[in-house]
Amino acid sequence: MTLHTLAGIAWDPQIRGFLAFAVGVLVLMGSVYLLLVTNLGVRLGFLLAAAAIFGWLTIMGGIWWTYGTIGMLGRANSWQVTEIVYPGLEEASLEEARGLDTSSLPPHEELTELTEEELGAQRAELEAPLDGWRILPESDASFGEAKAAVDEWFVEHPDTSLGVKGADDYLPIYSFETGGKSRLPEDPSRIDRLTTKLKTTFLELTHPPHYALIQVQPVVEQKAAPGAPPPRPVVDESKPVVSVIMERDLGDVRFPGAMLCLSSGIMFAALCVQLHRRDARVAQVRALVPTTAET
DSSP states (O other): OHHHHHHHHHHOHHHHHHHHHHHHIIIIIHHHHHHHHHHHOHHHHHHHHHHHHHHHHHHHHHHHHHHSSSSSOOOOOEEEEEEEEOSOSTTOSSHHHHTOOOTTSOOHHHHHHSOHHHHHHHHHHHHGGGTTOEEOOTTSHHHHHHHHHHHHHHHHSOBTTTTBOSGGGEEEEEEEEEESSOOOOSSOOHHHHHHHHHIIIIIOOSOOOEEEEEEEEEBOOOOOOTTSOOOOOOBOTTSOOEEEEEEEEOOOTTHHHHHHHHHHHHHHHHHHHHHHHHHHHHHHHHHHSOOOOOO
């Protein structure tokens, strides 16, 4: 029976993890606490050991809170789909999206063929009639995140009327974004980078809402010929253009580190106050001890 129990403990990774943590606490923290107790007494040894642990946790939580990329992390920022609108944007719940008109834009194929330099040179002219929306090129990292959010949405919420059940059933047409904090101008100088950094850090304390909009259109269902490569997706002109509106969720990446730093700091401060009071009482008692008069 004992062998079966030990074999089960050795096999289960969760139990092994708990045992490893328990042994680490007993060996590392317990050994230090044992040394303090044998030299300073139970109460003073516990106060010193607890103050050291919470002080270390405060420093570690502060580092996690500052960097936001290591240690205990919260929910990462991501795009969240808020609504699906088609065929037009006139009935969109987002007021900023109702005035978006893409009729003046060149075809999608021509727009995607533009290089970053060409798009930057024509951006002001192309975005003038877009009612404050900025073109989000497919080369931008934000487009990849937004497109992944759209793919995940249609996998979890397939639209049978459009025949869209996944990422292979549609093609992105246009993508835009609006809102958020101030951005760098085209071809920014060092002064532009400095002023933008100072503005977004000290003047824009809150995060304005940041929206993205990707227009997709279902594709024609095609079957690949035996031995031939998959056919290139073709947009089904008979299907409407679907506008997927998303809002940026900032997440709470630094929240666990901040809570660990603040809570551990409070405990560390309380233990330090208790140690100070103990030292003050000891000093007061020692002052009351009479000294032997010299004869």
